Each structure stands twice: as C-alpha cells, then as structure tokens.
Amino acid sequence: METVATAVEREPRTYLNVDHTLKSWLLTEDHKRIGILYLIVITIFFAIGGLFAALIRIELTTPAGDLVESSVYNRLFTGHGIIMVFFFLIPSIPASLGNFLIPLMIGAKDVAFPKLNLLSWYLYVIGGSMALTAIIYGGIDTGWTFYVPFSTGYASGMVMLTLVGIFINGFSSILTGLNFMVTIHRMRAPGMTWFRLPLFIWSLYSTSLIQVLATPVVAVTLLLAALERGLHIGIFDPALGGDPVLFQHLFWFYSHPAVYIMILPAMGVTSEIISTFSKKEPFGYSFIALSSLAIAVFGFIVWGHHLFVSSQSVYAGMVFSILSYLVAIPSAIKVFNWVSTMYKGSVELTTPMLYGIGFIGLFTIGGLTGLFLASMGMDVHLTDTYFVIAHFHYIMVGGAIMGFMGGLHFWWPKITGKLYSETWARLSAIIIFLGFNLTFFPQFILGYMGMPRRYHVYAPEFQVFNVLSSAGASVLGLGYALPLVYFLWSIFFGKKAPANPWGATGLEWQIQSPPLPENFEITPVITEAPYHYAPSEEVVHVG
Amino acid sequence: MSNHPDHIVPVRVYIFVFLALMVFTVLTVYAATIDLGRYNIVLALVIACIKASLVIMFFMHVYYSSKLTKAIVIAGLCTLMILFFFTLTDLATRGALQGTTDWVGVPGR
C-alpha cells in the first residue's frame, strides 16, 4: 500500500486526493464525493437484495416449500422488493452517476444546494437502515406494495418501522430531484442552452420531475397506512368504511411513475453510450430528448392499469388502458433512434457498448410485453402472474440495471481515474446478458401458464421453467459478482485512465480524470451543439 | 437569469389583498349558512380558490415572478388535478357496469 500512497502523492490534485480523512468524506459537500457515497451504499443494498433473490430462486427450484417456510419465503420476496425498488433502483443512477455527472456535464462547480445534497444522502442512509433493520430483525411479509387491509391489519413484523424508513427515504428522493432540477435550470455554463444539453441530462431532468411531483403522494399514503396500522383510524379499513382500492390508487400514482424514475436515467446512459461508441451524434437528438419528458408526463396518467382486476370501474380501466399505450410511443421513438444512431457509425463493441445494445434489446422486450399488460382483456389473465414478474424484471434489471452497469463502466475511468480490465468486463457483460435471459424469459411462459406471483409452493407442472429460471439466476449472480472483483482490482492496480479514454465529446471528458475538486479551473463556455463528432457541414440527411 | 432588481410590491397592494381575504372569509361563512344544495360546496371552493390565488399572486409575488416560477406552480397544480381527476374516473363510475359494488360491510372477524 505504501507504494500506492506515494504514487498518489505525486499525482495532480483531484477531488479524491484533496483530503483523505473519513470526516472529509462524511461531511463532504462535493457532489462527486456524495455520488461515491451513494454508490457504496447502493452497492450494499444491491448485494443484500440480490442475496434475497438468490434464496427465492433456490427455494423455487422445487414445487414444494423445502428450503424455508412460507412465512420466511414471504419475508424474502418482501425484503427483495423493498430493498431493490426503494433503496437500490430508485436512487441507483440518479443519485450516484447523476450526482457525479450533472455538474460536470453542464459546466457547473457543484449542484445548486450541496448541503441539501449531503442531507439527502443521510436521509437515504437513515431510511435505508430503518428498513433494513426491520427486514433483518423479524422481517415483514406485506409485499413491497403494502396492500391494505393486509399490511395494516394482518401482516406481521415491523411494518411501521419499514414504512417510516421508506417515508424518510422518500424525502431523500424528493430533495435529490429538487436539487437536480434547480441545478439544471440555473447552474448551466454560459452557452449551455437546453438543446445543447447531453441526453443524459434530459433524462435526469425528466426523472427529477417525477421524483418531485409523485414521491410526496406515496409518502403521505404510506404515512396513512402506518397510522392505520398503529391507531386503526379506519382510513383504508373496509371494516370501518375505508376503501382499500383508494390506497391502490394513491400507491400506484407514485409507484407507476417510479418505474420511469428507474428506466429514464438508464435511457439517458444508453443515449450517451450509443452515441460515443458509434462516434456519431445521436440520431434525432431532440426526439430522444423530448421523448424523455413525454414519458415522464404520460407516466402520471396511466397508473390505473395496475388496477384492472381490483374492482376498479370498467370505464376508468378503459381510460387508463388507452393512455398506457401513449407511453409506448416515446419509448418506441427512443429505440428506433438509438438503432439509427448506429447506422453508418463507427461502432466499437467496448464493455459500455455491450451494455448499451443489451439495454436496447432487453428494454424492447420489456416494453413490448408491457403492451400485453396494458390490454385489459389480456391483463385479466396475466396480472399477478409470473408474466408481470418477467415483464418488470426486463424493465428493471434488463433495463435499469443494464443501464446502471453500462454507465458505471462508461464513467468508471472518469470517476476513479483508473482503467478496469476490458476483457473481464466484456466477459461479465456477456454472462449477465445470457444469465438474465435464462432467468427471466422462462417466467413469461410460466406467467401465461398461470403461475401466480408470490407463490411459495407451486403446482408441479410449473417446475421445468422454474428450474431453468433458477439456473439462469446462478449465471446472473456470477455475472454480477465479477464486476465487484475487477472494479476493486482496478482501483488498486488498474492502469491510470487518460482524460478521455473513449474519445467522447461530453464536457466531462474534456477535464482531467479524476476531476478537480472544483471541476473546472475556469467556467467553460459552450459554443457548439453536443456530440460534434463530425464537422457540421458533413451531414447526411435521410428519411 | 434576468438581471431585474427585486420587484417591490407597494404596501397598498398588500393591504388591499388582505382586506379582500378578510371579506371573502366572512363571505364564505355566510354563504355556507344558505342552502344552495350541492352548490354550497362549489361556492365554498370557488371562494377558496380566489383567496388562494390572491395569496399566490400577490403575497407570494408570483404575479411579478419569472415564467419559470409560474410554470412550476402550474405544473404542481396540474399534477394535483391529474391525481384527483383520474382517481375520480374510478370512484365516480365504479360499479356502473356490473351493478352495485357499494360498500357492503365486513362480517365479523
């Protein structure tokens, strides 16, 4: 270690080596360091959530409940859902990569409210610790959706503590979104107009919009559920005249847009990656940019498609069903534009690019299978079956996590100043892609065959596909373990990264790796559109 | 990022708004004592909206603020309306097709 330490001393000043004390990290107001703090905690949550998933898949290898009891199994999938949704996926890209990159990409010294940014991280850690405490000591068996009256009157475990933890974490999410929106509005460098913003920024702006507008509703809803559980005020209790379907409305008003909180940043990452490794400006820049906003806005008016069989009014179902298809349009626009970006490009299949094209393929399947669930007659058969599980894992794992991994590999040299092993990284990307499909594709078939979700014990005819799925999960697990190893390895032994290893055009690549504590020595002035790989006079027009 | 100085709102505007708010408060209490059937609630909400608009526009200076501030306020209110409107598409028409799905009570536990 001594040699490493002395090597660091000789290096230029960076945000990493400016101070080494623990205090300098825990009280930092530097958005880059806060991004790394997030990254660490997010990784821990991902590992715990993944462990729960592994246990679930092992249990489901056989139809009987032979590994754990039903009550334990229910705690496993509840823990998996709560951790992955609230404490991994929602903060994953925005809070870690977003925090690190937004000021760099728009030419600012920091986010608008650095103290608030640090506070958000603490709220996240506090909320996460509370939920984790509840899940580990006793566990809860409500399912991550907390449907009433089960969660308020029948479920066991520390439901209150979990609800309060998620409530607190909600404020972390709100404040992060607020911070980002103000930053993007007010902190852009001179010349950085809206249509010169990188697409990643557009997607994070849309994400933040959802975080700010939707999260408070779920916060107050979960608060009411906690009150109901503690005091039996009757607000969601049918025995007291309360309406359990109202809870579902309020819950999905947030939790459907929350899916876009997860997928939009991954779309932004993909836009950056595809453009960089095709060495070409994104096809239809403004369409990709505005479709992010469109997804965010449409995302608010479709939540009722989670309620088709919940005794929701048929007319409301019709409205929500037709509106749900509107989201398909901006998503399709994005996919077609990404693919067209590669057309006549100079394509290099680096690790980030593998994740990028993997994202496009898996997101396409995930998105298209969403159309099944928006179609009411089809949804009646498919909802609450493994088809839904497969669909949203294609979006959340095949989409959001592929995007997260892609982004991490893409910006790792910038974040750490080190290069990871490209060979191992490509290998792991391929393993993840294969393992993922083997895990989740069989679940589509299981779903259509009628296997309900959250089943601990299942009918024997479902076993074949469950075994395939569990086998895939072990491959997937291996795929996720590899990056942990080579990333850590690269921090200590990796080669030093140049400022711009990929030949990208983004502002963040024009500064040293890792960046200065203040990001830019002098405030940059932007004079060009983003992604100026080719001189602007050499433009080919198609279509 | 316009470089305008703070807009100083004249005190008389505040006083006028204040008086209007007081009058509307008395008015809304008075209106509630008249039987207007289902329009009692409508009138009460109209008055409340007028009062809220006065506060937002003048006490909170939105009337003098940038387009961005106005856009934020409008976006918030629109989202709230989305929540109300689409939840009500369900609540208001529930059971309209299948016959009753009224609350029927839960038999003892």
Added chain:
Amino acid sequence: MASHSVTLRHHFENAEQQKDASTIGMWMFLVTEIMFFGGLFMAYIAYRGAYPEAFAAGSEKLNIVYGTINTLVLICSSLTMAMAVHSAAVGKKKMIVLFLILTLILGGVFLGIKAVEYHDKYVGHEIPGVNFHPEIDGHPNVAVQNVSLYFALYFGMTGLHAMHMIVGVGMISFLIFKASRGAYTAEWHTPVELFGLYWHFVDIVWIFLFPLLYLIDLHQGR
C-alpha cells in the same frame, strides 16, 4: 459586490444566480408540499363523496367560531409576513423584526386556538380510536364508523397543517434572531423571502381546510 461575498457560496457565479436558485428551489419544495397534502385531499374527496352525511355530522362537532377566528388570524399573519418581506426589500431592518414578531405571535395564537379545539375533541370523545363516541344523535342515519373517517381526516389534515405551523414558528424564531442582529439587508434577505413563501403556503392550505372541514352543511343549523 464585496458586501455579498460573505453570503455568496463558492459554486455560484453571482448573487443573482444564487438567489434565483434558492427561490426556484423553494417553489419546487412547495409543489412537493402541494402533492403531499394532495394525497390527503384525495382521501377527503373520496370519503366525503361516499359518506356526505357522516361528514356533515362530523363537521357539526367543530366549533365554527374557533375556525373562523383562526382563518382570520392566519390571514393577518400572512399580511404581517408579507410586510416583513417588504420591509426587508426596502431595507427597514427594525421593521423586519417587528413584523416577524407579529407573525410569530399570530402563529402562536393560531396554534393555541387549535390546541383548545383538539382538547375539546378529546373531551367530546371525538378522536378516532377506541374511545370514539361522538354525540351524533341529530343524525339518525349516520354510522359512527363513517364519522370516524371524517375525524381521521380532520386530524390528519389539520394535524399535518399544524405540524407545518410548528416548524414555521421554529424557523421564524431563528429569523427573528438573525434579523435582530441586522443580518438581512435590502440586497440580501433571501431567507426571509423564502420563509415568507413557506408561511403563505401554509396559509393557503388552511384556506382550503376551513370550508372543507368546518363549513359542511352549515345551513342545516348547528
């Protein structure tokens, strides 16, 4: 601009940008507050629609005089708050303190009256829970449990509102302390301005709570 250097944080280019960012940030925060209360208002709409008579019966138990006085008190406090911001903008440092103190007093009066009301509810067994036995004899066809829903929402909404008031009172005390030491000038008084936005927002919430909770079917007599 030298006088600003103490208050301009390093990552901002100039005071204008900093003030703009803070104001927009505050407005966005208020929008999240709208949605936060929005969930409760949605529940209110749903249950008032389902049980109009129970809501009228519950509303009847509220003291209209307290409610009206509190509404007027809050409006007054909004005026004094607006005047505090105005004084800051024109640089009258003593007036800032005066108006902030007035606002604090009015906020305290509101909370005091609210506390009296809550106590009355407690005495009248009108707090949802095991001891909920409101007198609703005047409403033969109203189920007690539905009145309980009304009161759950009453306490939820006014309770959340009162929480905001309490937080506001805490913040205003801090502002008074700073203002009395002359911290806010015509050039820089962003905290006063932002707090003003918050205070007015809390006022607006009450403007809606008052008719929705207190004035249901008032014409049927109390």
Added chain:
Amino acid sequence: MEQKSIQFFPEQASTIAHSVDGLYLYLVLVTAFFSILIATLIVIFAVKYRRRADTPTPKAVHGGLWLEITWSVIPLGLSMVMFAWGASIFFTESRPPADSMEIYVTGKQWMWKIQHMEGQREINELHIPVNRDIKLTMTSEDVIHDFYVPAFRTKSDVLPGRYTTEWFHATKTGAYHIFCAEYCGTKHSGMIGTVYVMEPQQFDAWLSGGGGTGTLAQKGEALFSQLGCVTCHQATADVKGRCPNLHGIWGRPQQLTTGASVTVDAGYVSESILNPSAKIVAGYENIMPTFSGLVTAEGVTELVEYVKSIGPAPGAPGSAPAPAAKGAPAAKGAPAAKGAPAAKAAPAATVKP
C-alpha cells in the same frame, strides 16, 4: 392436471380463453416482430459498421420529421388494436349474462368457501356444469384475495366489504386450478383449489348427492327466524311491521330518508345487515342493531338469497310500483326498542366461532 410433457399453455377451457388466446397470439407476433427487427438491426450495424483502424469519423446523419412520424404512428396503430381488442374482451368479461347460474364465493385466509344456490357448500372445490354461464359473486372476510382460474383466463380481486363478480362459460370437462392471485399472507400459495367441470347429468347427480340441507334461500329463511329478524321484518305480502316488509322488494327502488333512492340488491341487503344505519328507508327509524360479528359472510349470502326468493317472480321487474304507498318497502329497519335486544340475544347462540 395430470403431469404431462412440458406445457407452454394452460388448458383452454372456456369461451373467454379462446378470445384471450387469439389476442395473445397477436401480441406475441407483434412483440416477436419488433424484437427480432431491433436485434437484427443492432447485430447488422454492429458488424457492418464496426470500427477498424482506418475508419474515418463518420458523418452525422440527420433524420427527417417524416421518419420520426412514421415510426411513431405505426406502433400507435398497432397498439390501438391491442387496446380495442383487449377492451372488448374485458367488456365481455365484466358483464355476466343475465341468465347465468349463480354461485357465491367467500375468500378467507387461506381458503375458498363456495355456496351453491341449491344449498351445497364446498371448500376449495368448485363443481360446475359444462356449457353453462356461471356467475360468481364474491366477497372476502379479511384481506384482498383474487379468484383466478388460468384455464378460463379470468380472475377478479375478492375484496372485503364489497361484492365483485366473475363469470365464465366452461367448454371442456376436466379439473382445473383455482389460484389465489392477490397476495394474502403466510399461506397465500396454499389458497388453491380445483374447478371440476362436469357433464350436466353428472353435475345434477353431484348436486343432489350432497348434504341436502335445503337451498340457500331455505337456509336463509331458517337464519332469518333464528336471528330474530322476523320479529320486526315481515316477509309475507301486505303485512305491515315495525320495520320494512321484505316481501317483493327485491330489485325494486326504495326511497330513503335522505331523499335518495336505492335498488334492493345483494349489496344493499348485505349492507343493511352489517351496517344498518347507513341507508334508512323513508318512514322507518334507525333502531336496527348491526349484525356484524353475529353472522358469517355465508350467513349474509343466505339471507340475501332469502330476500331474493321472496321478491317478485323473475321476469316481473316493476310489476308493481315502488310500494311506498302500500307501506311495505325496505330492507332495513329497525325493531322497536325492545325488539333490538331480542334480536341480539337470539343469534348469540348461533354465532359461528
């Protein structure tokens, strides 16, 4: 349900299943087409335009508005078909045919309790005849459940405090899974059962072979007197009691004290038993005690069927004007002050633990 070789589809055993499978095929084809198209393009582009040492920086390619519009409108068109097709199936699923055979289902942690009109009861089993429209009227005693029969491609949540319906028309005899599809607690995956679709003759034999304790309506009648309802509510025509006469009121509108009107149906009768003060018929007082906790969900069902059985003959809706003039309407009502305790005392003995 015998174990076969690997299956990819559930049994197709209802009319709805045929339409759902048709829609599914369409959706799968659209999905497959676009997934393969995208994947192929990616592979072709990745290979054809791969970066070589001498590749110059490619020129920017700008698309036209028409291209963007084209690839927006085509998916929109395809998805509108999905919407319309799905909506039409859903409409069919939401409206049980008028002459369906009715069966009551009660969900409870963690079992399905079934009541046939003829009085048969089953737990976690549902016997039905083939080629008949079957309508389930469902409620829950505790949390939200969901009655799901994959072979029929239909499911519906079962909520406490509310009736939901589900209907199907089985086309194939056999035994099919019933699953609870809404997570309901520890033994959620054990809340399963079997639908036995039988030939009509077999079904009739099954129906008559059971306990033979009378039809639902007869059980309801027994319960009606057991609980003491009869002390206040008359059940024969033209007799006025302290509470509304229940004879002939089924399916009729009733004038309430609030001025509103309500149709006497399963929901209203249940509500009146469990929460009597909610809707009072005009001309009566609110003195009926609640029977919540004194009757089970099945008991409520029986009472509902009883009220239905003394209603107007089927096919004669509105054969008489709303009987306010006769003074005989209403499902609700109130025993006189001394009637109430009597009514309460009687059922105490019959409470199911």
